[in-house]
Amino acid sequence: MFKPKHAVLAAVLCSALVAQAADPVKVGIALDISGPFAAAGAEARDGFDLAIETLGGKLGGQPAEFLKTDFAGNPEQANQLVTRYLQRDKIDxxxxxxxxxxxLAVGPALFAAKVPFISSNPGPSQFAGKQCNPFFFGQYQNDTYDEAAGKFANEKGYKNMVIIAPNYPAGKDHLNGFKRIYSGALKDEIYTKVGQIDYAAEIAQIRAAKPDAVFFFLPGGMGINFIKQYIGGGxxxxxxxxxxxxxxxxxxxAVGEPMLGLYNTAHWTHDLPLPANAAFVSAFRKKYDGRYPTVYAAMAYDAIMAMDAAVRDVGGKLDDRAAVAKALAKPSFKSVRGEFSYGANNNPVQNYYLRVVEKDAEGKLTNKLVGTVMExxxxxxxxxxxL
Incomplete structure (x- = not known):
């Protein structure tokens, strides 16, 4: 039988163990809900929120804390945010x-701390190549969407094209991917400012070039303004x-009818005939007033589901960061994109699809699956x- 002081010590130790067991899994989420990528950031936020709700606020059955902070698309602010997440919040x-x-700005600090970075969108070429890291996991690599688009442009018989993108790492990756596969002639290669809203000069360049078609990577508000001005410019x-x-x-x-018939490529589309995808799309539309999810929302949803599977697969032992990384590298969750695996650089080996903007049965404009471009x-x- 314990002496009183032993009983007190045992009680203290027991309390400490209970407190330790109750520590939540901590996830740092850098949101872009203001700044140049606000439209895409809002979509990602909605995908995160749906996944968190679906899992009951837990990961791998354990309590979880999701720390969401807007950094307005500013890499310097992102660095400050990650420093706080690592030093104060001790994220997992x-x-x-x-x-x-x-x-690219936040990766080095995360990798040094051995905190898994599950991308909910960007797939920079640097992290796929020479700067690859066992703690970075992509959802796609930037160039791949455009390699699929280049193959489609070849099949359509476009002999000469103009290509256009913002002048930042993803913009360069996207145009490089297109150029890697496209076999026709480039009449012009145009780089714009990030967040640009007036494209009069670029549209004049395109008009003068008289291409068979134009390939453009201008996400969110940039794309909205470009397409409106492109159509308005005749x-x-x-x-x-x-x-x-x-x-x-x-x-x-945002654009409406002028989008009809526009072909685009992606690794996911809302009408992929898969049970996990159908469940996601149905839940998303129910939660968000009938709105179809975007690729950004789908990837954010998958990012949380990947964490959930990894926590479960390591039995909640998150201190073993190497084991967590190995679990993430062998995804065991049902992705909304269907079956995929990771290559040696922790970037996915997966299908890429052709989509076209049409009207659904309700008369709503949306993307419809045309077929598989790359398997x-x-x-x-x-x-x-x-690696």
Whole structure:
């Protein structure tokens, strides 16, 4: 039988163990709900929120705390946010930025701390190639959407094109991906400012070039303004081709009828005939007033589900960061995109699809699945990764 002082000590130890067991899984989420990527950031936020609600606020059956902070798409502010997440909040996982420049800014600190960075959007070429890291997990690599678009442009027989994107890391990756596959001639390659809203000069350049078609990567508000001005400038007869980010539901809703018939490529679409995807889309539309989810929302949802599976697969032992990374590298959750695996650089090997903007049975403008452009496609940088 314990002596009184032993009983007190035992009680203290028991309380400490209970407190330790109750510590929540902590997730740092950098939101872009203001700034140049606000439209995409709002979509990602809604995907995160739905996943968190679906899981009852837990990860792997354990209590979880989701720390969501807007950093306005500013890489410097993102760095400050991640420093706080690491030093004060002691996060177990990180996700959230929309832009590749933000991902590149925060990656080194996260990797040094061995905190898994599950991307909810950006797939910079640097993290797929020479700067790959066992603690970074992509949802796609930037170039791949555009490689699929380049293949589609070849199949359509476009002999000469103009390509356009913002002048930042993702913009360069997206145009490089298109150029890697497209076999026709480029009449012009145009880089714009991030967050630009007036495209009169660029549209004049396109008009003068007289291409067969235009490929553009201008996500969110940039794409909305570009398409409106493009059609308003009388270029409707020159087809537009895009990666899904420039022709997703956020852009479609804002632009309206001029989006009809616009072809775009993505690794996911809301009408993929998969049980997990159907459940996600149904829940999203129910929660958000009938709105179709975008790629941003789908990837944010998958990012949380990936964390959930990893926590479960390591039995909640998050202190073993190497084991957590290995669990993430072998995804065991039902992704809304269907089956996929990770290449040696922790970027996915997966299908890429062709979508076209049409009207659904309710008369709403949305993307519809046309077919598969690339099957089990791996990015072009995996050979540069030393993992």
């Amino acid at each position: 996982f990180f996700t959230g930025p929309i832009a590749s420049n933000s991902a 270029l409707k007869e020159i087809p537009l081709v895009a990666p899904g980010f420039s022709a997703d539901q956020d852009v479609i809703q 089990k496609h791996q990015d072009a940088y995996v050979g540069e990764c030393a």
